[in-house]
Amino acid sequence: MLETKARCVILDPNADFRRIGETVSSKYWETASYNQRRNQGFLPHESSVQVFSTKWEKVQKNLRGGPGLPQ
Numbered sequence: 359m360l361e362t363k364a365r366c367v368i369l370d371p372n373a374d375f376r377r378i379g380e381t382v383s384s385k386y387w388e389t390a391s392y393n394q395r396r397n398q399g400f401l402p403h404e405s406s407v408q409v410f411s412t413k414w415e416k417v418q419k420n421l422r423g424g425p426g427l428p429q
Contacts, residue, residue, distance in 0.1 A: 360403075360413050379419045381411050 368375050382400075384407040392399030404410040 360410075360417065376421075379421060381407060381414060383407070 368378075370376070386400045387402055387405075387407050387410075390399075390401055392401050402410060404413070
């Protein structure tokens, strides 16, 4: 989503994207790794959480519905 100006609508009945507006801890950048056998890990494209957060804050996010979210 950071690399494009395309608009995206996500219909999320299982609430998988409920926390899309949040940024994960900086530890994910400090311990970036990926295990191909387990298909698990976190490999950010940005050099730090600060670089990511600056870009991510510019992306407009409108969350609707669900407990604790605006209706």
